[in-house]
Amino acid sequence: MKYYKISAKLLSPIMIQENRQSNTPKSLSHIPGSTLRGALAMKHLRLGGSPKDDSFKDLFSFGSINYPNLYPADEQESNVSAILPFTALSCKNNSGFKRTNYEDQVGHGVNDDLADKLAKRLLGKYVSAHFCKKCRQDLRVFPGFWNRSINNPAKVDTVLLFARHTGIDRHTGTVASNIFFTNQVIADLQKVSIKTNQGKNKEFYTQHFNGCTYLSEEQLSLLQNLSSDSLFIGRNKSRGLGEVKLSIQETEETSFDLPKWDVSFKQKYQAITKSNLPEGIYFSINLESHAILLDKFLRPMYDFNPDFPEISPVLKIIKMQKIKGWNNAWKLAKSDDIAISMGSVFLFKYVGSDVSGLTVYLKKLNKSGIGLRIDEGFGQISVCNSFHTEMEDL
Ligand SMILES: [Zn+2]
Structure with missing residues:
Protein backbone atom coordinates (compact mmCIF):
# COMPACT_ATOMS: atom_id res chain seq x y z
CA MET A 1 0.00 0.00 0.00
CA LYS A 2 1.36 3.39 -1.02
CA TYR A 3 0.04 6.88 -0.30
CA TYR A 4 -1.56 8.79 -3.18
CA LYS A 5 -2.94 12.22 -3.81
CA ILE A 6 -6.23 12.21 -5.71
CA SER A 7 -6.84 15.49 -7.56
CA ALA A 8 -10.00 16.59 -9.27
CA LYS A 9 -9.91 19.40 -11.83
CA LEU A 10 -13.31 20.95 -12.46
CA LEU A 11 -14.38 20.97 -16.11
CA SER A 12 -17.82 22.39 -15.29
CA PRO A 13 -19.48 23.77 -12.14
CA ILE A 14 -20.46 21.06 -9.64
CA MET A 15 -23.36 20.80 -7.25
CA ILE A 16 -23.07 18.88 -4.01
CA GLN A 17 -26.08 19.59 -1.86
CA GLU A 18 -25.60 20.12 1.82
CA ASN A 19 -28.83 18.32 2.64
CA ARG A 20 -31.61 16.39 1.01
CA GLN A 21 -34.32 19.05 0.83
CA SER A 22 -34.45 20.63 -2.58
CA ASN A 23 -35.94 23.86 -1.18
CA THR A 24 -32.63 24.68 0.55
CA PRO A 25 -30.20 24.08 -2.29
CA LYS A 26 -27.01 25.07 -0.47
CA SER A 27 -23.84 23.53 -1.86
CA LEU A 28 -21.02 22.06 0.18
CA SER A 29 -17.65 23.62 -0.57
CA HIS A 30 -15.80 20.31 -0.70
CA ILE A 31 -16.29 16.92 -2.38
CA PRO A 32 -17.14 14.29 0.27
CA GLY A 33 -15.43 10.89 -0.01
CA SER A 34 -18.86 9.27 -0.35
CA THR A 35 -19.62 11.42 -3.43
CA LEU A 36 -16.29 10.48 -5.01
CA ARG A 37 -16.84 6.80 -4.30
CA GLY A 38 -20.41 6.91 -5.67
CA ALA A 39 -19.28 8.60 -8.89
CA LEU A 40 -16.49 6.07 -9.47
CA ALA A 41 -18.80 3.12 -8.74
CA MET A 42 -21.36 4.50 -11.17
CA LYS A 43 -18.70 4.88 -13.85
CA HIS A 44 -17.46 1.34 -13.26
CA LEU A 45 -21.00 0.02 -13.79
CA ARG A 46 -21.55 2.20 -16.85
CA LEU A 47 -18.40 0.78 -18.44
CA GLY A 48 -19.89 -2.69 -18.21
CA GLY A 49 -18.67 -3.74 -14.77
CA SER A 50 -20.91 -5.54 -12.33
CA PRO A 51 -21.15 -5.42 -8.52
CA LYS A 52 -20.18 -9.08 -8.56
CA ASP A 53 -16.85 -8.77 -10.37
CA ASP A 54 -13.53 -8.81 -8.52
CA SER A 55 -12.51 -5.31 -9.53
CA PHE A 56 -15.74 -3.87 -8.06
CA LYS A 57 -15.01 -5.64 -4.77
CA ASP A 58 -11.41 -4.46 -4.88
CA LEU A 59 -12.52 -0.85 -5.23
CA PHE A 60 -15.85 -0.49 -3.49
CA SER A 61 -16.45 -3.27 -0.97
CA PHE A 62 -16.33 -2.38 2.72
CA GLY A 63 -12.77 -1.85 3.95
CA SER A 64 -11.17 -1.79 0.49
CA ILE A 65 -10.37 1.89 -0.07
CA ASN A 66 -10.87 4.85 2.25
CA TYR A 67 -12.11 7.46 -0.22
CA PRO A 68 -10.87 10.81 1.06
CA ASN A 69 -12.80 14.06 1.12
CA LEU A 70 -11.40 16.33 -1.58
CA TYR A 71 -10.79 19.88 -0.38
CA PRO A 72 -10.43 22.99 -2.56
CA ALA A 73 -6.95 23.64 -3.90
CA ASP A 74 -5.39 26.20 -6.20
CA GLU A 75 -4.27 25.36 -9.70
CA GLN A 76 -0.63 24.78 -8.78
CA GLU A 77 -1.72 22.26 -6.12
CA SER A 78 1.68 22.56 -4.51
CA ASN A 79 0.25 21.11 -1.31
CA VAL A 80 -2.62 18.90 -0.26
CA SER A 81 -5.29 21.16 1.22
CA ALA A 82 -6.53 20.86 4.79
CA ILE A 83 -9.23 22.27 7.04
CA LEU A 84 -8.19 25.13 9.32
CA PRO A 85 -8.52 24.09 12.97
CA PHE A 86 -11.11 25.84 15.18
CA THR A 87 -8.16 27.38 17.04
CA ALA A 88 -7.18 29.48 13.99
CA LEU A 89 -7.88 33.15 14.71
CA SER A 90 -7.69 36.23 12.56
CA CYS A 91 -8.64 39.91 12.70
CA LYS A 92 -12.38 40.60 12.67
CA ASN A 93 -11.86 43.62 10.44
CA ASN A 94 -9.40 42.28 7.90
CA SER A 95 -9.02 38.53 8.14
CA GLY A 96 -6.38 36.59 6.24
CA PHE A 97 -2.75 35.50 6.33
CA LYS A 98 -0.24 38.34 6.37
CA ARG A 99 2.57 36.60 4.51
CA THR A 100 0.54 34.97 1.75
CA ASN A 101 1.50 35.26 -1.93
CA TYR A 102 -2.09 35.87 -2.95
CA GLU A 103 -2.57 39.60 -3.01
CA ASP A 104 -6.36 39.47 -2.75
CA GLN A 105 -6.06 37.50 0.44
CA VAL A 106 -3.56 39.54 2.44
CA GLY A 107 -5.03 40.24 5.85
CA HIS A 108 -3.82 41.32 9.26
CA GLY A 109 -2.52 37.81 10.04
CA VAL A 110 -3.56 34.46 11.50
CA ASN A 111 -2.60 32.90 14.81
CA ASP A 112 -3.39 29.70 16.64
CA ASP A 113 -4.75 29.99 20.17
CA LEU A 114 -4.62 26.39 21.44
CA ALA A 115 -1.94 27.37 23.97
CA ASP A 116 -4.04 30.45 24.93
CA LYS A 117 -7.12 28.34 25.43
CA LEU A 118 -5.16 25.98 27.64
CA ALA A 119 -3.84 28.94 29.64
CA LYS A 120 -7.41 30.11 30.14
CA ARG A 121 -8.39 26.64 31.36
CA LEU A 122 -5.44 26.30 33.73
CA LEU A 123 -5.08 29.89 34.93
CA GLY A 124 -8.69 31.04 34.65
CA LYS A 125 -7.99 33.92 32.26
CA TYR A 126 -6.61 34.71 28.82
CA VAL A 127 -3.06 35.84 29.23
CA SER A 128 -2.23 36.95 25.70
CA ALA A 129 -3.88 39.88 23.99
CA HIS A 130 -6.98 38.87 22.07
CA PHE A 131 -7.02 41.67 19.58
CA CYS A 132 -5.34 42.46 16.27
CA LYS A 133 -1.93 44.06 16.65
CA LYS A 134 -2.47 46.19 13.58
CA CYS A 135 -5.95 47.65 14.04
CA ARG A 136 -6.83 46.66 17.63
CA GLN A 137 -10.05 44.92 16.53
CA ASP A 138 -11.15 41.66 18.14
CA LEU A 139 -9.95 38.33 16.80
CA ARG A 140 -12.40 35.85 15.32
CA VAL A 141 -12.23 32.19 14.39
CA PHE A 142 -10.80 31.90 10.87
CA PRO A 143 -12.65 29.00 9.22
CA GLY A 144 -12.12 27.32 5.86
CA PHE A 145 -9.42 25.44 4.01
CA TRP A 146 -5.75 26.30 3.56
CA ASN A 147 -2.73 25.00 1.64
CA ARG A 148 -1.02 23.54 4.74
CA SER A 149 2.13 25.60 4.17
CA ILE A 150 3.41 27.31 7.33
CA ASN A 151 5.94 29.44 5.41
CA ASN A 152 3.73 30.45 2.52
CA PRO A 153 0.18 30.03 3.80
CA ALA A 154 -2.83 30.60 1.57
CA LYS A 155 -6.52 30.15 2.15
CA VAL A 156 -8.11 28.00 -0.52
CA ASP A 157 -11.81 28.42 -0.99
CA THR A 158 -14.41 27.73 -3.58
CA VAL A 159 -16.54 30.30 -5.32
CA LEU A 160 -20.22 29.44 -4.94
CA LEU A 161 -22.60 30.59 -7.64
CA PHE A 162 -26.34 30.47 -7.98
CA ALA A 163 -27.67 28.67 -11.05
CA ARG A 164 -31.20 29.83 -11.89
CA HIS A 165 -33.87 27.74 -13.54
CA THR A 166 -37.42 28.29 -14.65
CA GLY A 167 -40.13 25.68 -14.27
CA ILE A 168 -41.62 24.00 -17.35
CA ASP A 169 -45.39 23.74 -17.67
CA ARG A 170 -46.29 20.07 -18.07
CA HIS A 171 -49.17 20.68 -20.47
CA THR A 172 -47.71 23.27 -22.80
CA GLY A 173 -43.97 22.44 -22.52
CA THR A 174 -43.24 26.15 -22.15
CA VAL A 175 -41.97 28.22 -19.26
CA ALA A 176 -44.42 28.02 -16.37
CA SER A 177 -45.42 31.25 -14.68
CA ASN A 178 -44.47 31.82 -11.04
CA ILE A 179 -42.02 28.90 -10.96
CA PHE A 180 -38.42 29.91 -10.61
CA PHE A 181 -35.76 28.24 -8.56
CA THR A 182 -32.09 28.53 -7.79
CA ASN A 183 -29.38 26.03 -7.00
CA GLN A 184 -26.03 26.75 -5.52
CA VAL A 185 -23.04 25.35 -7.43
CA ILE A 186 -19.25 25.44 -7.07
CA ALA A 187 -17.74 27.52 -9.89
CA ASP A 188 -15.16 25.85 -12.13
CA LEU A 189 -13.11 29.05 -12.48
CA GLN A 190 -11.80 31.54 -9.95
CA LYS A 191 -10.35 34.96 -10.49
CA VAL A 192 -7.17 35.35 -8.52
CA SER A 193 -4.47 37.87 -7.96
CA ILE A 194 -1.04 36.32 -7.52
CA LYS A 195 1.92 38.34 -6.30
CA THR A 196 4.72 37.91 -8.86
CA ASN A 197 8.07 39.58 -9.45
CA GLN A 198 6.57 41.51 -12.34
CA GLY A 199 3.96 43.09 -10.10
CA LYS A 200 0.27 42.40 -10.02
CA ASN A 201 -0.83 39.62 -12.31
CA LYS A 202 -4.54 39.02 -12.42
CA GLU A 203 -5.78 35.83 -13.98
CA PHE A 204 -8.32 33.06 -13.77
CA TYR A 205 -7.49 29.66 -12.48
CA THR A 206 -9.35 26.41 -12.70
CA GLN A 207 -10.79 25.14 -9.44
CA HIS A 208 -9.06 22.01 -8.19
CA PHE A 209 -9.76 19.72 -5.25
CA ASN A 210 -7.48 17.20 -3.61
CA GLY A 211 -7.16 14.61 -0.85
CA CYS A 212 -5.03 11.56 -0.01
CA THR A 213 -5.48 7.86 0.60
CA TYR A 214 -3.65 4.51 0.57
CA LEU A 215 -4.00 2.27 -2.50
CA SER A 216 -2.59 -1.07 -3.58
CA GLU A 217 -1.01 -1.30 -7.05
CA GLU A 218 -4.06 -3.18 -8.29
CA GLN A 219 -6.45 -0.53 -6.95
CA LEU A 220 -4.31 2.23 -8.43
CA SER A 221 -4.44 0.77 -11.92
CA LEU A 222 -8.20 0.15 -11.68
CA LEU A 223 -8.82 3.73 -10.53
CA GLN A 224 -6.54 5.10 -13.24
CA ASN A 225 -8.59 3.20 -15.80
CA LEU A 226 -11.79 4.75 -14.42
CA SER A 227 -10.27 8.24 -14.55
CA SER A 228 -8.80 8.07 -18.05
CA ASP A 229 -11.56 10.42 -19.23
CA SER A 230 -13.95 12.70 -17.35
CA LEU A 231 -16.01 11.63 -14.39
CA PHE A 232 -19.37 13.09 -13.36
CA ILE A 233 -20.00 13.84 -9.71
CA GLY A 234 -22.69 15.48 -7.63
CA ARG A 235 -26.18 16.43 -8.74
CA ASN A 236 -27.77 17.77 -11.91
CA LYS A 237 -25.42 15.86 -14.21
CA SER A 238 -28.10 15.94 -16.93
CA ARG A 239 -27.75 19.75 -16.96
CA GLY A 240 -24.04 19.45 -17.71
CA LEU A 241 -22.89 19.96 -14.16
CA GLY A 242 -20.32 17.93 -12.27
CA GLU A 243 -17.71 17.09 -14.92
CA VAL A 244 -14.26 16.60 -13.40
CA LYS A 245 -10.94 15.11 -14.48
CA LEU A 246 -9.28 12.96 -11.85
CA SER A 247 -5.58 12.35 -11.54
CA ILE A 248 -3.73 10.19 -9.03
CA GLN A 249 -0.12 10.70 -7.99
CA GLU A 250 2.06 9.08 -5.37
CA THR A 251 2.82 11.48 -2.54
CA GLU A 252 4.67 11.61 0.75
CA GLU A 253 2.84 10.32 3.82
CA THR A 254 2.04 12.90 6.48
CA SER A 255 4.34 12.55 9.46
CA PHE A 256 4.70 14.06 12.91
CA ASP A 257 7.36 14.31 15.59
CA LEU A 258 5.74 13.82 19.01
CA PRO A 259 8.66 14.84 21.30
CA LYS A 260 9.44 17.88 19.12
CA TRP A 261 5.80 19.03 19.08
CA ASP A 262 5.60 18.62 22.86
CA VAL A 263 8.68 20.81 23.37
CA SER A 264 7.46 23.50 20.94
CA PHE A 265 4.01 23.57 22.53
CA LYS A 266 5.45 23.90 26.03
CA GLN A 267 7.72 26.72 24.84
CA LYS A 268 4.76 28.53 23.32
CA TYR A 269 2.78 28.12 26.54
CA GLN A 270 5.75 29.29 28.60
CA ALA A 271 6.22 32.34 26.37
CA ILE A 272 2.67 33.57 26.84
CA THR A 273 2.08 32.62 30.48
CA LYS A 274 5.62 32.79 31.94
CA SER A 275 4.78 29.57 33.72
CA ASN A 276 5.38 25.89 33.00
CA LEU A 277 2.79 23.31 32.03
CA PRO A 278 2.13 20.45 34.47
CA GLU A 279 4.38 17.40 33.86
CA GLY A 280 3.61 15.15 30.90
CA ILE A 281 4.02 14.82 27.18
CA TYR A 282 1.43 16.85 25.29
CA PHE A 283 0.03 16.02 21.87
CA SER A 284 -2.89 17.13 19.75
CA ILE A 285 -5.30 15.21 17.54
CA ASN A 286 -7.24 17.24 14.97
CA LEU A 287 -10.21 16.12 12.92
CA GLU A 288 -9.38 16.58 9.25
CA SER A 289 -12.86 15.36 8.31
CA HIS A 290 -16.10 14.87 10.29
CA ALA A 291 -15.83 11.88 12.65
CA ILE A 292 -18.76 9.64 13.59
CA LEU A 293 -18.02 8.10 16.97
CA LEU A 294 -20.30 5.79 18.95
CA ASP A 295 -20.11 4.71 22.58
CA LYS A 296 -20.54 1.09 23.66
CA PHE A 297 -24.35 1.49 23.63
CA LEU A 298 -24.10 2.70 19.99
CA ARG A 299 -25.10 6.23 20.92
CA PRO A 300 -23.33 9.18 19.22
CA MET A 301 -20.30 10.19 21.24
CA TYR A 302 -18.96 13.73 21.44
CA ASP A 303 -15.67 12.76 22.91
CA PHE A 304 -12.61 10.92 21.76
CA ASN A 305 -10.00 9.21 23.89
CA PRO A 306 -7.05 7.30 22.44
CA ASP A 307 -6.97 3.68 23.58
CA PHE A 308 -3.49 3.80 25.12
CA PRO A 309 -2.63 3.68 28.85
CA GLU A 310 -1.78 6.77 30.91
CA ILE A 311 -3.31 9.29 28.49
CA SER A 312 -5.65 11.92 29.86
CA PRO A 313 -7.70 14.52 28.00
CA VAL A 314 -6.56 18.10 28.59
CA LEU A 315 -8.71 20.25 26.33
CA LYS A 316 -11.15 19.90 23.45
CA ILE A 317 -12.50 22.47 21.04
CA ILE A 318 -15.25 20.77 19.09
CA LYS A 319 -18.48 21.34 17.19
CA MET A 320 -21.29 18.95 16.32
CA GLN A 321 -22.32 18.19 12.78
CA LYS A 322 -25.38 16.42 11.42
CA ILE A 323 -24.55 14.07 8.53
CA LYS A 324 -27.18 13.41 5.90
CA GLY A 325 -26.71 10.66 3.41
CA TRP A 326 -28.22 9.26 0.25
CA ASN A 327 -27.86 5.72 -1.00
CA ASN A 328 -27.70 5.86 -4.77
CA ALA A 329 -28.15 2.11 -5.24
CA TRP A 330 -31.33 2.03 -3.14
CA LYS A 331 -32.49 5.55 -4.12
CA LEU A 332 -33.26 6.04 -0.45
CA ALA A 333 -32.15 8.37 2.29
CA LYS A 334 -29.62 6.96 4.70
CA SER A 335 -30.37 7.64 8.36
CA ASP A 336 -28.79 10.77 9.80
CA ASP A 337 -25.57 10.46 11.76
CA ILE A 338 -24.28 12.89 14.33
CA ALA A 339 -20.60 13.60 13.96
CA ILE A 340 -17.91 15.74 15.51
CA SER A 341 -17.06 18.39 12.96
CA MET A 342 -13.85 18.65 10.98
CA GLY A 343 -11.63 21.37 12.42
CA SER A 344 -12.19 20.08 15.97
CA VAL A 345 -9.09 19.87 18.16
CA PHE A 346 -8.28 17.52 21.07
CA LEU A 347 -5.29 18.04 23.35
CA PHE A 348 -3.99 15.13 25.44
CA LYS A 349 -1.31 14.51 28.02
CA TYR A 350 0.73 11.33 28.38
CA VAL A 351 2.36 10.59 31.74
CA GLY A 352 3.87 7.18 30.94
CA SER A 353 7.40 6.47 29.76
CA ASP A 354 6.80 4.54 26.51
CA VAL A 355 7.00 7.47 24.08
CA SER A 356 8.08 5.31 21.16
CA GLY A 357 5.16 2.92 21.83
CA LEU A 358 2.78 5.88 21.89
CA THR A 359 4.28 7.18 18.63
CA VAL A 360 3.72 3.81 16.95
CA TYR A 361 0.12 3.75 18.24
CA LEU A 362 -0.58 7.30 17.03
CA LYS A 363 0.99 6.60 13.62
CA LYS A 364 -1.36 3.66 13.24
CA ILE A 370 -11.27 6.93 13.74
CA GLY A 371 -14.95 6.03 14.07
CA LEU A 372 -17.48 4.90 11.47
CA ARG A 373 -17.76 5.29 7.68
CA ILE A 374 -14.01 5.76 7.25
CA ASP A 375 -14.34 4.44 3.69
CA GLU A 376 -16.54 7.48 2.88
CA GLY A 377 -13.98 10.02 4.03
CA PHE A 378 -15.04 10.32 7.69
CA GLY A 379 -12.71 10.12 10.70
CA GLN A 380 -9.49 11.41 9.15
CA ILE A 381 -7.14 12.90 11.73
CA SER A 382 -3.82 14.67 12.02
CA VAL A 383 -1.55 14.17 15.03
CA CYS A 384 0.66 16.95 16.44
CA ASN A 385 -0.38 19.47 13.80
CA SER A 386 2.37 22.08 13.41
CA PHE A 387 -0.30 24.79 12.95
CA HIS A 388 -0.65 24.91 16.76
CA THR A 389 3.03 25.40 17.43
CA GLU A 390 4.35 27.25 14.38
CA MET A 391 1.59 29.47 12.99
CA GLU A 392 2.71 32.93 14.17
CA ASP A 393 1.50 35.31 11.52
CA LEU A 394 -0.32 38.02 13.49
ZN1 LIG B 1 -6.75 43.95 12.21
Missing part, protein backbone atom coordinates in the same frame (compact mmCIF):
# COMPACT_ATOMS: atom_id res chain seq x y z
CA LEU A 365 -4.34 5.78 14.27
CA ASN A 366 -3.26 8.54 11.88
CA LYS A 367 -3.24 6.01 9.04
CA SER A 368 -6.46 4.17 9.92
CA GLY A 369 -8.66 7.11 10.97
